[in-house]
Amino acid sequence: MIELALPSGDLQTALIAFKNGADGVYFGMRSFSARKGATNFSFEDLAIIRKYALENNKKIYITVNTLIADNNLDKVYALLAKIDFYGCDGIICQDLGVASLIKNCFPRLPLHGSTQLAVHTIEGVKVLQSYGFERVVLSRELSLEEIRKIRIACPDVELKVFIHGALCFGFSGLCMASYQSCNRSANGGACAQICRNYFTLDGTTDSKYYFSMTDLNAGQLIKQLDEMGIDSAKIEGRMKSKEYVASLTRYYRNILDDRDTIEDEEEVKTNFSRTFSTGYFEYKKDRLPLIDSEYSSHRGLLIGDVLYQNDDSIGIRSEYNLHPYDGICIFVPTASGRFVPFAFSLLQFHKDGGYYSISIPETRYNLTGLRVYKTSDSASHEKEIHDRLGKYQRPVDITFTIEKDRLIAQWEDVKIEKEFKTEEAKQKQALHDNLQKIFSEGGEGRFTLNTLKFNNNSEVSNPFLPLSVIKEMRRCFYEEINRLPLMVKPLPIIKSKETPLLPNRSLLSTTYPWNLEGVEVEGFTYYTLPPVTFNEEKLFKTVEDKLKTTINNRIGLNNIGQLNFALKHPEYEYFIDIYLFLSNRYAASFFTTILPNLVGGYLYPEFVNYEEPWPFTPTLCNDYKLPIFISRACFRHDSLSLPCKGCPQKSEFTITNQENSYQVLVKDCLTVVYKN
DSSP: OOEEEEEOSSHHHHHHHHHTTOSEEEEEBSSSOSOTTSOOBOHHHHHHHHHHHHHTTOEEEEEEOSOOOGGGHHHHHHHHHHHHHHOOSOEEEOOHHHHHHHHHHOTTSOEEEOGGGOOOSHHHHHHHHHHTEEEEEOOTTOOHHHHHHHHHHOTTSEEEEEEEEOOOSSOTTOOOHHHHHHSOOGGGTOOOOGGGSOEEETTSSOEEOTTOBOEEEOGGGHHHHHHTTOOEEEEOOTTSOHHHHHHHHHHHHHHHTTOOOHHHHHHHHHHSOOSEEOTTTTOOTTOOOSBOOSOOSOOOEEEEEEEEEOSSEEEEEOSSOOOTTOEEEEEEEOTTSSEEEEEEEOOSEEEETTEEEEEOOOOSSOOTTOEEEEEEOTTOOOOOOOSOOOOOOEEEEEEEEEOSSEEEEEETTEEEEEEOOOOBOSSOOOHHHHHHHHHTOOTTSSEEEEEEEEEEOSSOSSBOOOHHHHHHHHHHHHHHHHHSOOOOOOOOOOOOOOOOOOOOGGGTOSSSSOEEEEEEETTEEEEEOOSOOSOHHHHHHHHHHHHTTOSSEEEEEOSGGGHHHHHHOTTSEEEEOTTSOBOSHHHHHHHHHHOTTEEEEBBOTTOOOOOSOOSSOOBOOTTOOOOSEEESSOIIIIITOOOSTTOOSEEEEEEEETTEEEEEEEETTEEEEEEO
């Protein structure tokens, strides 16, 4: 059966997820995680959850899924070394330099490709698989049929699919809105949620949430993913509450087990829910819009309509039970086209059959006829788990040797010796069993016994070894290995090589950040491939035909799936373009190892400097302004609710937010948004 993987912003949430039926949890440590706002895990937390998972046949996945600048490589390397000590079932990463370090320096940590890598094609999955990734988290922008095709074409690599939670307007990993609007990095774990703000459409009075995606709710569709052989279903929400995680775990576990889910659905909606949709799973023309332009946050569970309103109360009819201090919200329409929430805590109410009379705060709003939602349930509270929880201890293989005049306990380079005169035992001892039992009691340190090998090199066939002596050897041995610092080898050396810089990035493309027509600069013809394509074969055929008409071709790669095209055509030169996110020297080394005909690359656009050594000289692209969004959501249809019939296939709009103006381009259902 498909794995159910839940988000965990802290240790208690992980334990509660497991208690409610999760197969696995994913979480970040307190640095280099794409959710800086979550509590995240300490290494003590990791030791606890690792032991719990091993003992209960559960899985833990750790996100190290931010982009790492050169000056943070030492820190992330030390972090990986600590994680490697405890172990986990997968490291979810976006940065290909980090992936390179994991593969070469920490090979026992399984590599999982983050959704931030924007893997949405067969070739993208194959490239990661060929490099050693055991699992790939696919982009959220894929339909069920597209996922099915990838599964069929890539049968022997694990695939993970998001099934529930927030959807970004911008394509997975490609969003620049936070950086351009407030100098915060979404790929650095500090998304400012620009897409949840409201904008005014030029030429109208409408001021709506044009980029606020509905929340994904796969519901019963998880069974189709299970049937097609998807390995893991992932739920978004590392910054959500324990109650949110618990209710979603029960909801999807009961779906998979063919049990009733009505109560679970109600809890899910109450704990946190925007307007729900099936996201891109059922993507087609004239679909229900994927944008909720009227409201961008938690709506809750619809419980009824306002029948009447008095000065200090309202009447509603509802089949749901309400409790004191439940959260209530009524969404009031405005002339701008969006809703404003009238929210309050349920303090006084009277129930008469299926009718409620509810006291409300003073308000100027006319509430009669409006819908009423429950946004929290005061009776719903997940108890924290405070059972005695042990900590993971690293198993070690100990060799215990009896010499003629001494005892030796050894693990790798650690050796404890004790002078001891070996004598014949008066009666036979179960010596190996005694050693095994006593050395298994390692205390609360970082290590415990895995196996014990016993050597008798004395001249005594049945040596006498008092239990007190064995215990003293055990104490000294564990004291010694627990004093050992965590051994971290130096970072791998990169050979520095100066290479010519690429042209200013602004010369290579105009309206869109890709260019399939070719542009000649200083004797070379430059092409830049699109970071998003849902028909790889057509794209590559178009590029192949075009390349035959020009000379001295250089091709910019913007998605991991394009590396195989480059390997297939070694007759051309290539460079790493702006969307393959060249963040550090190990990412650069990753690409130079794969592509011998690589002539350089553009530094990740949010970075303005780098630290030597690099295998080539990266070109800064501060002169080039990337779009804030590239989206599969069609602004014309999903944001403005215009029909697909009669669509001109190419549209342009202007929107504003406060003093900022934005250009929205729509072409063939793909939306690109620039900040003017």
